[in-house]
Amino acid sequence: MSLLELPSNREERWRWSDLSALPEIAARAPSGQMPERLPWLDCATPGPRLLFVDGRLVADASEPGDVALGTVEAPVGEDALGRLVGSEGWTLRLGSGHAPLGLVQVIHVSTGAADHLPARIELDVDAQASIVETFLGDGWTNRLTRITLFKGARLMLSRRILTASGYVSLSDRVAVGEGASFVLTTLAGGGADTRFDGEVHLAGNAGFAEVGGALLARGRQRHDANLVIRHEQPNGQSRQVWRSVADDQATCSVAARVEVARGAQKTDGEQSLKGLLLSRTATINAKPELEIFADDVKCAHGATVGELNRDALFYLASRGIAPAEAKALLTASFVADAIERIGEEDVRTAFLDDANAWLAHGGAQS
Amino acid sequence: MLKIDNLHATIADKPILKGLDLSVNAGEIHAIMGPNGAGKSTLGYVLGGRAGYEVTEGAVTFDGKDLLDMGADERAAAGLFLGFQYPVEIPGVSNVQFLRTALNAQRRARGDEEMSAGDFLRLSRAQADALGMSMDMMKRPVNVGFSGGEKKRNEMVQMGILDPKLAILDETDSGLDIDALRVVGDGINRIMRKPDKAVLLITHYQRLLEIVEPDFVHVLAAGRIVRSGGAELALELEREGYGAIAA
Numbered sequence: 370m371s372l373l374e375l376p377s378n379r380e381e382r383w384r385w386s387d388l389s390a391l392p393e394i395a396a397r398a399p400s401g402q403m404p405e406r407l408p409w410l411d412c413a414t415p416g417p418r419l420l421f422v423d424g425r426l427v428a429d430a431s432e433p434g435d436v437a438l439g440t441v442e443a444p445v446g447e448d449a450l451g452r453l454v455g456s457e458g459w460t461l462r463l464g465s466g467h468a469p470l471g472l473v474q475v476i477h478v479s480t481g482a483a484d485h486l487p488a489r490i491e492l493d494v495d496a497q498a499s500i501v502e503t504f505l506g507d508g509w510t511n512r513l514t515r516i517t518l519f520k521g522a523r524l525m526l527s528r529r530i531l532t533a534s535g536y537v538s539l540s541d542r543v544a545v546g547e548g549a550s551f552v553l554t555t556l557a558g559g560g561a562d563t564r565f566d567g568e569v570h571l572a573g574n575a576g577f578a579e580v581g582g583a584l585l586a587r588g589r590q591r592h593d594a595n596l597v598i599r600h601e602q603p604n605g606q607s608r609q610v611w612r613s614v615a616d617d618q619a620t621c622s623v624a625a626r627v628e629v630a631r632g633a634q635k636t637d638g639e640q641s642l643k644g645l646l647l648s649r650t651a652t653i654n655a656k657p658e659l660e661i662f663a664d665d666v667k668c669a670h671g672a673t674v675g676e677l678n679r680d681a682l683f684y685l686a687s688r689g690i691a692p693a694e695a696k697a698l699l700t701a702s703f704v705a706d707a708i709e710r711i712g713e714e715d716v717r718t719a720f721l722d723d724a725n726a727w728l729a730h731g732g733a734q735s
Numbered sequence: 736m737l738k739i740d741n742l743h744a745t746i747a748d749k750p751i752l753k754g755l756d757l758s759v760n761a762g763e764i765h766a767i768m769g770p771n772g773a774g775k776s777t778l779g780y781v782l783g784g785r786a787g788y789e790v791t792e793g794a795v796t797f798d799g800k801d802l803l804d805m806g807a808d809e810r811a812a813a814g815l816f817l818g819f820q821y822p823v824e825i826p827g828v829s830n831v832q833f834l835r836t837a838l839n840a841q842r843r844a845r846g847d848e849e850m851s852a853g854d855f856l857r858l859s860r861a862q863a864d865a866l867g868m869s870m871d872m873m874k875r876p877v878n879v880g881f882s883g884g885e886k887k888r889n890e891m892v893q894m895g896i897l898d899p900k901l902a903i904l905d906e907t908d909s910g911l912d913i914d915a916l917r918v919v920g921d922g923i924n925r926i927m928r929k930p931d932k933a934v935l936l937i938t939h940y941q942r943l944l945e946i947v948e949p950d951f952v953h954v955l956a957a958g959r960i961v962r963s964g965g966a967e968l969a970l971e972l973e974r975e976g977y978g979a980i981a982a
């Protein structure tokens with residue numbers, strides 16, 4: 370990766386990111402060291418499974434089913450990191466009236482170096498899919514996913530970043546058609562730094578998009594989410610619910626933008642960006658932005674950053690709960706707001722468990 | 736069981752408790768009365784171990800151990816329970832989850848085994864029933880959206896489940912309707928009136944003391960106990976006010 374050209378902090382969209390570790394990771398060779406356990410979810414309706422190690426499919430650990438592997442049909446975009454992904458990846462294309470798939474699970478393991486992978490998801494009229502992506506390992510995992518939802522299609526995409534160290538950068542380009550629904554929930558609950566770039570177009574009448582998640586950071590970790598939802602047609606609804614937790618010298622940043630085009634009347638947009646500082650030396654940046662060119666629009670946005678409530682901490686202590694556990698309990702309830710948006714119980718429970726494991730780990734350390 | 740000796744405490748450098756002495760033995764119920772701002776809640780918080788309440792002089796022992804040396808959670812595990820004048824709302828944490836976490840934390844701290852989910856559910860149902868609280872409310876987030884009286888009832892359910900040795904109940908009767916006062920008063924007697932337990936009952940009203948009859952009544956004014964007596968002292972206070980006594 371000698372040609373690695375990365376955006377600089379001088380660009381507004383990248384000012385909270387620190388990409389300085391990436392050239393060094395990109396120069397490494399993968400260790401091939403696999404995690405002890407692959408956290409496949411046991412779920413009521415199992416579907417396709419894909420295991421990628423360092424960006425390559427491990428065929429004998431995968432059951433692709435309806436997922437196609439090979440050249441991904443997608444023009445290379447201008448995304449600063451997304452443009453690195455190349456052309457070989459995975460595609461899920463469901464035709465209209467396709468029988469519901471079970472839960473699609475994708476596990477990405479990075480064993481110390483950089484890997485890049487594109488994906489394409491296209492759901493035709495009224496098709497539905499639910500996908501869970503899990504990220505593990507200790508390198509730089511870079512992904513670009515292009516998503517098109519036709520009329521009435523529904524996609525629930527849930528991602529958990531459990532990568533122990535290194536970097537995870539995920540770029541998404543999403544087009545939501547008439548009456549279609551897109552829900553993306555992300556949990557950054559590992560030790561890696563992350564960068565999420567999302568651009569969602571509500572391109573049909575009455576489209577629905579929800580993009581949110583929980584960012585958990587400690588040590589010198591940095592999470593950086595940069596999102597735009599564009600309402601291009603009337604009657605659209607969008608939600609951006611983000612919960613950031615930062616301890617030690619960590620930084621979480623969320624820049625979430627809603628754009629409402631001139632004709633997009635009756636748009637209903639909501640942004641809730643909340644941050645919880647677990648230490649005075651941590652940083653949380655929350656930047657909600659609205660750009661509205663229509664007049665009959667309801668957009669609510671709130672951004673707050675605070676600390677754990679001292680009265681609540683004493684109340685828990687007065688009932689016998691030790692400080693670390695009290696802190697974890699209150700933090701978990703703060704984070705749950707964002708994770709509870711996940712529809713399937715199996716997935717939601719797994720994500721809540723992952724968040725709790727992250728919090729308990731902190732409790733043991735402090 | 737509890738021995739308070741010349742206790743001085745400040746909040747933000749402002750002296751509130753100014754040489755308070757009090758001794759509570761197992762099997763006793765002590766009522767503490769006194770004018771607004773006298774330092775009654777402060778006494779509860781200092782005994783409970785709340786941050787920001789600084790003890791500048793004096794000593795407190797609980798079962799012979801230095802209470803002031805223990806963290807708030809350790810005091811609870813040792814058997815101290817503080818019923819709050821203003822119970823705190825905790826969004827996102829259900830009552831049952833909160834109480835199960837608390838009970839098991841106390842058990843671990845004492846070196847006991849944790850209680851199983853099934854046993855805990857039976858225990859919490861029995862205590863909620865006894866205090867007229869529905870299991871629906873037990874599943875709701877702690878105190879969120881509870882009325883003033885429901886919050887106080889919830890404090891008593893917690894006390895029933897945690898089964899402490901010493902309960903300091905700060906105006907548990909305020910905000911209760913007449914029937915609820917009876918339920919809560921009976922609850923205090925049922926849970927705490929035992930030879931190996933004791934209660935410090937902070938209250939403004941005689942009504943609760945008719946149900947939970949105190950062995951001793953103390954008047955706390957300007958940071959000290961200025962007078963002590965038997966149950967009849969509460970009646971006298973009700974008749975004559977604090978003016979004559981605390982002056």
Ligand SMILES: Nc1ncnc2c1ncn2[C@@H]1O[C@H](COP(=O)(O)OP(=O)(O)OP(=O)(O)O)[C@@H](O)[C@H]1O
Binds near residue numbers: 746749771772773777
């Ligand atoms: N955080 C604080 N900062 C400064 N002063 C405080 C603080 N908390 C309490 N005080 C003061 O301490 C004094 C004692 O308060 P406390 O709450 O103990 O009174 P109380 O006897 O419980 O009164 P009440 O009967 O009204 O409940 C009051 O003068 C109060 O204003």
Ligand SMILES: [Mg+2]
Binds near residue numbers: 775776777
């Ligand atoms: Mg008070």
